[in-house]
Amino acid sequence: MTEFVAANTFWGHILIGIAWFSLLVVLARNAVSVVQLLAATWAFARRIKPAPRSTDLWSKYEDLAPPVSVIAPAFNEELSIVDSVRALLALQYPSHEVIVVNDGSSDSTLATMIDAYQMVPTDRQQLVALQNTRILGVYASATHPNLLLVDKENGRKADAANAGIGFAQMPLVCVIDADSIIESDGLLRSTEPFMNDDGRLVAVGGAIRVVNGSAIRGGHIEAIGLSRKWLPRFQVVEYMRAFLTARVANAELGMLTLISGAFGIFKRSVVVEIGGYRHDTVGEDFELVMRIHRHMREQKRPYRIEFVPEVVCWTEAPETLPGLRNQRARWEQGALETLAFHRRMLCNPRYGRIGMVAMPLLVLEDLLGPPMELAGYLVIPICFFLGILSPELALAFLSLSFVFGTAISIATLALEEKQLRRTPNARDLARIALAALMENFGYRQINLWFRLQGMWRYLKKDNSWAAVPRVGFDRSNPTDKTVLPIAADRREGAPVPFKFVEEADINTDSEDGPDTVARSSAPSRAETGG
Amino acid sequence: MIFHISDLAMLVIAGSVAFALVMVVQMIVLLVRRYLQERRVIASRPQELAVLRELMKAVAGAGAGDIGEAPAFLAADPAVRLRAITHVLQMVRGADREALLRIADQTHVYDAALKDLNRGDRSRRVDALRVLEQIPSAASTDAMLATMGNDPSHDVRLEAATALARTGNLPKPTAVARMLELRTRPLTRLHEALFRSSAVKHTAELERMAADEKYVRIRHLLVEALGWSGDFGVLDALERHSSDPNPEVRCAALKSARRLEHPGAARWAIGLLLDPVDAVRIQAVQTCAKLNARDAVPILSSLISSSSWWVRTRAKEALDKLRPEQRVRADITGLRL
Known part of the structure; x- marks a missing residue:
């Protein structure tokens, strides 16, 4: 040998x-x-x-303080979701909203949330659809005005976070894990x-x-x-x-390449601009x-x-x-x-x-x-x-x-x-x-x-x-993504669904929406990575 | 001299072992230090309580502000005295507060912080500022003002400015702009906060600065701060700035008008609903809603078909507020894919 x-x-x-x-x-x-x-x-x-x-x-x-949308994707969290959301609502912050995204849970996460926070269907609109799956319902709380619940088909954390980012109206989004x-x-x-x-x-x-x-x-x-x-x-x-x-x-x-999925704060406009999280x-x-x-x-x-x-x-x-x-x-x-x-x-x-x-x-x-x-x-x-x-x-x-x-x-x-x-x-x-x-x-x-x-x-x-269930629809077909009415200007033949106007022309600096004028020129949606 | 591979290997081994030994020793030192500190904290509790009792007595006594007979206080470590004074300062107001500040001056509890303000380390100077901020006596305020004006580090000067703002001792807005080099440095939310904190005290000066071309770069901050003055006398100035060529200034004028909530501003706010810049239109929409400007309803109705998501959304919200009996359907605003 x-x-x-x-x-x-x-x-x-x-x-x-x-x-x-x-x-x-x-x-x-x-x-x-x-x-x-x-x-x-x-x-x-x-x-x-x-x-x-x-x-x-x-x-x-x-x-x-820049307003923040806290996005909490939740999948089968019926035992802990109420406490987790209560803690998120109680965060010391002058202006934040909590968007819980029920990612097609098979347990009673949705019902628990609806019951605990007296949630009722709302017509709150999505700014941009970054998710691959269908939104099944959107609920607002009668007791907590800064709480929103989005119910969607299962699609893994990236998809749930994207759905939540689509509903976020604050200039910053904080994406967390449900168990964070x-x-x-x-x-x-x-x-x-x-x-x-x-x-x-x-x-x-x-x-x-x-x-x-x-x-x-x-x-x-x-x-x-x-x-x-x-x-x-x-x-x-x-x-x-x-x-x-x-x-x-x-x-x-100047070389930070990882912000943990358990807690990260992003400028919403930039995340939307690049198309949100990748699903693959x-x-x-x-x-x-x-x-x-x-x-x-x-x-x-x-x-x-x-x-x-x-x-x-x-x-x-x-x-x-x-x-x-x-x-x-x-x-x-x-x-x-x-x-x-x-x-x-x-x-x-x-x-x-x-x-x-x-x-x-x-x-x-x-x-x-x-x-x-x-x-x-x-x-x-x-x-x-x-x-x-x-x-x-x-x-x-x-x-x-x-x-x-x-x-x-x-x-x-x-x-x-x-x-x-x-x-x-x-x-x-x-x-x-x-x-x-x-x-x-x-x-x-x-x-x-x-x-x-x-x-x-x-x-x-x-x-x-970490499979992504596919429901047999094409991302390019927006009508497959939602069960809610499609606006007239988003139907076939209509102009591009969103133009990232906020990114192009304005910075969103207040909870009331964009309020300052950007100094830079308009970026294009050059790369979505998807 | 030629190095063999084995020599290098030995060097690596020796280096690794030495590094590990140094770190282990350092960790042991830190562990012992932590242990002793915990013991000391437990042991010093009765003394700290005694110091607090004496301090309260001195503040509330006949000769308020005279620490005189206070054996525990006088014997205590300067850090313990400082902790006790800052703790009690949070709870007292008026004459008691003045008395406590006199005690702080008499006993030189913040002398170390004053010395630290002139030392080389930036973070140490900031720590010192934070100590002084808690004891806003005349001497500490002077020291903070000197730091704001002369410190070589902009971060430290900004920290001094925020400390002074918090204690209500921020200098005039012109001095703030000069000391913080606001005509050249990048502007942040903290600068906005500083001017806001000056608004009530220095309304006239803010108004003058906003009209001065010398301060055109920070005009939006100045105009926005006017809204925090609580003085309806600035409405004319806001109207003038509502036609400023810079959309940021127009936005600021609208935000200020919204904050003042004077219905007289509705007239020019409605005019800005047709501004070519989305951001201004959005502010105008929100201002009209806040000022309950029902005359704005026809233009707001037309904004429902704006190309901007934000304009549509805010217009819908405004219309729902101004005419709740006729709510706008959400899908009309064309938001959902």
Whole structure:
């Protein structure tokens, strides 16, 4: 065997090549992590911490806060929908509406909502139809004027969010997951960048934390806690690393390519302009942000996408390995789909640092990273035992994977403790630190395996766990999308259904509709991606 | 000197281990610090309560504003004193408030913040401003004004301006425009808020500035702020600005008229229903509805067939409000695909 794979044989060369490539990929990923950590530290050191300033001003001049439509897609949420909506209605914000989109639930989500909030059919009109499925009904609440319920056929989250965006009349839309728990001042904090905006800001993401272990009542977090199980604890570390280093750094460097689907705020006009979420990907949140970048850069329009490191939203992390596998495989598949959709941007100077830096880093992280690191775990020890790789190199790989990875995780936790301090007490902090130490010994490798499964699903074009039911109509035929009357000017032979007049001529700055005149020229609907 | 691969590998190993060790040590330090702080917070509660009690007594006593015999207060850490004073300041008004501000001056609780205002770190200066904002005594207001006028960072100057606005000490609008370089810098909602906060106190100056070509760039902010003055005397000025060539200014005039709710503005608001710019028409529609301008109904009816979704929608809403007995059918506005 040893002779068969001696260093100078074909198989020897192959093994050595894989080993070296794995080592380089892991080295590169760690180098990226270090740069992100440094950039995040720099951003935190320089930033002006959020203060009562905005809240004070907004409470005094409340119509200055840009009105927000909160879009909450809901599918089979009958047990939690009432509490979730109550929490959304109670958010500290001067002017927001809540649009719940019942995405063809098979349980009694719709009836529960109608009953709990005394909802009655309304003739509220959709500004634009971005969804692929039919709207079955629209309901307004007799008790809460800022609550709207849209009932539609099932079509997955992207479709439901698109339907909600179509009904949104506020200049900003906040798209959340139905099971997201928004901090009571989360909306206020995440829209703060819009108060200082000179018109270029198009989207804001916020930090999300793992809610497992916390006490929740009525859709609110009563007491922040830490799960007793290790799997959620590892994910606490992961979320911190993702939100406090990677995204803070990427936003600082103008390369933020992902705003989590659990909570994101977008300028409605821009989302409508690009056609809303894509329906044919499982990573619709990632794809949307990438398409915003692409669209704005192709249009040569100045824009910014920002990130608020304060915790604005809490989400439940999977507590079992099958649940984690589904989630991670889906994330990986979504990332690959997005990379494939926008491959033209890769290393293309037309797209600036998104094309030249962010995209290659995504290739490193999402395409090369998982298989090469896993291959390294397999091949490097084999090469070492066969005597075709020096022990120093084998140890270097292991130290990069285990030791360096641990150091990055702990550094992130230290950053959190210094800057945000949202860990409830020293004991929980110690537990998370322990999780950070252990995370690289097993959990990291399992995750890589799940991501490989996501790659496999991408190659198979497996969409089965997130299927989009088709009802046999063509998107181009608008009459198939609704059971409500079609306006005269939208019938066959009529002019183009919507002209994005608001985007062309005006910015929508108040809940009363567009109220300021834009300075830029009219964009065209160049790319919808669909 | 030639490096071998194995040397580089050893370097990677050593670097990884060193990085991990440093981070672990740092984490341990942070953990211990957190633990001690939690202990300290628990231990200091009785002292903080005693400080609060003494403070309340000093504020309400015969010699209000004299901290005199207050052993717990005088012995307390400056941070504890500051916390106590800002806490009580939120609850008292009038003479009690003045007394408390005197105590703050006497005991120099915000001296550290005053020093921080002149230090290099931008975020530290902003933190200092936030402390001073909570204790709006004469000395702290002067310091905030100086920062607003002289700080090298625009963000810090803006923060100082918002702090002064919140405490009701914002300088005149001309000074705000000069200090914040509003004739050149990008305009934001915060600038709008600043002028609004000046509206009652400086109505005449805002009106003069709005008419001055020197401030044409921020005219829409100034006109919009006039609506917050509560002074019907600005209606003539608003009417003049309703024919400004800049549609943003026309929008601002309409918003101001809407805010003032004086029916006298309806005449020119109705005229703007036929403005060539959608945004202005939308504001005009909303203003007519707010001012209950029934004379606007014929034009509003024609706007139902406007090419703009927003104009149609707002016209429908206005018509439904002005003649509730004859509601407009939603599908007529042509919105749904």
